[in-house]
Amino acid sequence: MDDTSEVLIDPGDYFELTMEELREVARFAVQSAEEVLGMFEEAKPDDPRPRAAVGAAWEFVNGAGRTNLQRATAMDAHRAAKEAPSEAAKHAAHAAGDAAAAAYLHPFAKADQVGHILRSSAHAARAAELLAGDDHLAGPELVGRAATRATPGLVDVLRRYPPAPTGKSRVAELMSLLDDTLRRR
Numbered sequence: 001m002d003d004t005s006e007v008l009i010d011p012g013d014y015f016e017l018t019m020e021e022l023r024e025v026a027r028f029a030v031q032s033a034e035e036v037l038g039m040f041e042e043a044k045p046d047d048p049r050p051r052a053a054v055g056a057a058w059e060f061v062n063g064a065g066r067t068n069l070q071r072a073t074a075m076d077a078h079r080a081a082k083e084a085p086s087e088a089a090k091h092a093a094h095a096a097g098d099a100a101a102a103a104y105l106h107p108f109a110k111a112d113q114v115g116h117i118l119r120s121s122a123h124a125a126r127a128a129e130l131l132a133g134d135d136h137l138a139g140p141e142l143v144g145r146a147a148t149r150a151t152p153g154l155v156d157v158l159r160r161y162p163p164a165p166t167g168k169s170r171v172a173e174l175m176s177l178l179d180d181t182l183r184r185r
Helices: 019-043 049-061 068-082 087-104 111-131 138-149 152-158 170-183
Strands: none
Touching (some): 019 152, 049 068, 049 087, 068 087
16 A cells, blocks of 8 residues: 555444534543643743634534634644643643544544544643643543543543554553543443
8 A cells, every 4th residue: 555545444443423422522622621721821822723722622512513613723723832832831732722623533443533532631631740840640630630521421432432542652641541541430
């Protein structure tokens, strides 16, 4: 398969994912992003991109259509993360971008899709750790708060996907921790 080939998804990997369920996923993601958005805004008060991504996520959660607004603001927030003056601010901006992107969770059982559900929370947890002087107890605390916010509907959606992919980054570790916590419910 060359670089221009399309990745094929087995038809058996598809499942039903309603707009209501997508809104539930986006709500979970944006609530985590909001917990740390102030970290970015304190570091770069003149950069509205992560706040715009959070706003776009809330618009979708509150009933607006899934439009290019979520995609565009997600990408803008990720660009803002690249320009962030600190690692904590960078992860806060990524959390906002991932919250807006949560509206585009795809209904096929691939582990990489779990990031649309959990990555915003993992970035928020990493931002909290960094703000606390790289205290690795702060991240699991924020993961725990996110887990208590997770509704049964969100957990049901998560369980349709394979477990989060393991990775070596701290964000990947925190995402796996949240994934494990929610799946054990």
